[in-house]
Structure formats: structure tokens, C-alpha cells
Amino acid sequence: MAQARPEIANVSGTAFVTASFRVWGQAGNPPLYDDPVTGLLLDEGALAAAREAAKKFPHAPDMIRLRTRYFDDALREAIAGGVTQVVILGSGLDTRAARIGGEGVRYFEIDNPETLAYKEHTLAANGLLPHVCYIPGDYVAERVAPMLASAGFNHGAPAFFLWEGNATYLPTQTVADVLSQIGQCAAGVVAAMDFMHHQVIARSTGHTDLNDYIDHLARMGAPWVSGFDDISPTARDAGLQVHGQFTTAQLSARYQPHVPLNSPLFDYYSVCTLARTPPAA
């Protein structure tokens, strides 16, 4: 029997919106990635919710398109470097386990039980059985390390952590705490995440379309609450160092130099890759 799609509300519901943007993003020119899987998880209700959100802020799908390419590359690089454990916190409808996978690579995905069950069953109904250990729960309340330990994660081996589309919904202190947890979770850690500039949260960019989008998300029950000018100090306090930090404007210049962005707001949304600071010699 088909698994019912969870209601599209609150932070969990935003997973259906970002997944829809990711599917649309494949049509961009030049192509930045290939995702034949995520569309299997989206029904007309999910696509309608995404269209409604994109009406408020038409740049949102482009931002997701750019971050998708960045995180795909970061994950592939980690796997090519020998990482065999991939942890996706707040994974929502992330389908990288199915579409990127990797020989001998084990994925651990944490999200709420409804979203994970919906994804697992719908992928299976389409013949897709990625190598994923689904861990239902709340990684803030239950803590990352014990959740992973209960799922057979090897804390003595390197891991890649993807924390995409989550930090903006959490208070600054919680973001710092989760980063510390990530930093202490495995023998060698690389983490990739995205974040908004604090001016976006303070609504001081002067762009009413962006403020309308934030209002729309808040009405959905998913307010944006934290932003950072630069993730470096927070990462440093968590025992992590920044290997790369880029605004989506910089990603666009790298991936699609001939595509005009038509908005300064791409400067306010960034991605980064962090790694555990090596112990002092």
C-alpha cells in the first residue's frame, strides 16, 4: 500500500518545497546536476506548495539549484577521498543516497518518522533500495552521537556530514551546539552546510520580496531565526575549520558564469565546508 505523504506544514513541510525546487533546478541552463529520483516523491500538492512559495521569492529555486551542485560536489569529493559513512541531518527528501550512493558507502539519515517513512516506502515502491539507515527523531533533543551509535555508526571512522537547509530554522546557540556535536562525532569529519546572512534574519536587506518569503515560511510554521555574516568563528568554537565558504553569488559565477543573477540577494546566502581542526603538533 502506498505511504501517505505527510502534511506540508512547519519545518518538516519545507522539505517538500526545497525538494520541488531541486527538481525544477535540473532544467536550468547550463545543467548543474542530474536528479532523476526526487521527483518520485512529489505529488501535485507538494508542487503546488512550492509554486506558492516561489511566487513570493522567485530567486529561492535558483538558490537551491546552486547549493545542490555545491553539496553534490562536496559529497562526491568526500567519497572519492575514502569516506564510507555519510550522515544527513534533517535529510527531508534528500535522495543523494539513491542518486550518488557510492561503493560500500553507508548513509545515515535523521529526520522525523513521517518524512523518513514516506521517503523509504515511496523509493522502495519505485524499486529503489539505497544503502540508508533511517534514524527517526530529533537530533537537537536526542543528540547526534547517541542517535548514530544506536544505528551502528562507527565513531572511529571518518564521516561526511551534510546539514543542508536546517541551520536557518534553529537558534544561533543550537547551530553552534550541533556543529560541536558534529565535530566530535567521528575520527575524521567533513561537514557541509548552508546559512543566511544575519541581515536576512534582521529583515534589513531592503528586499521586500525576501521579507514576504520569510513571512510565508513563518505562516507555514517554519520561521527563519538565525543568520551569520561569517561562519568561521562559530566553526572554530566547535573545533572545526572552514575549508571553503562561498556566497551563492560566487557559486553562480563559478558554475554558470554567463547567467545573470539579477539580484544582490545571492550575496546573502552562503554554503560552506568545514573540517575538524587538526590537533596542535
Ligand SMILES: C[S@@+](CC[C@H](N)C(=O)[O-])C[C@H]1O[C@@H](n2cnc3c(N)ncnc32)[C@H](O)[C@@H]1O
Ligand atoms: C528545509 S528542509 C531541508 C531538507 C533537506 N535537507 C533538503 O535540503 O532538501 C528541513 C528538514 O530538516 C528537518 N529537521 C529540522 N530540524 C530537525 C531536527 N531537530 N531533527 C530532525 N530533523 C529536523 C525537517 O523535518 C525537514 O525535513
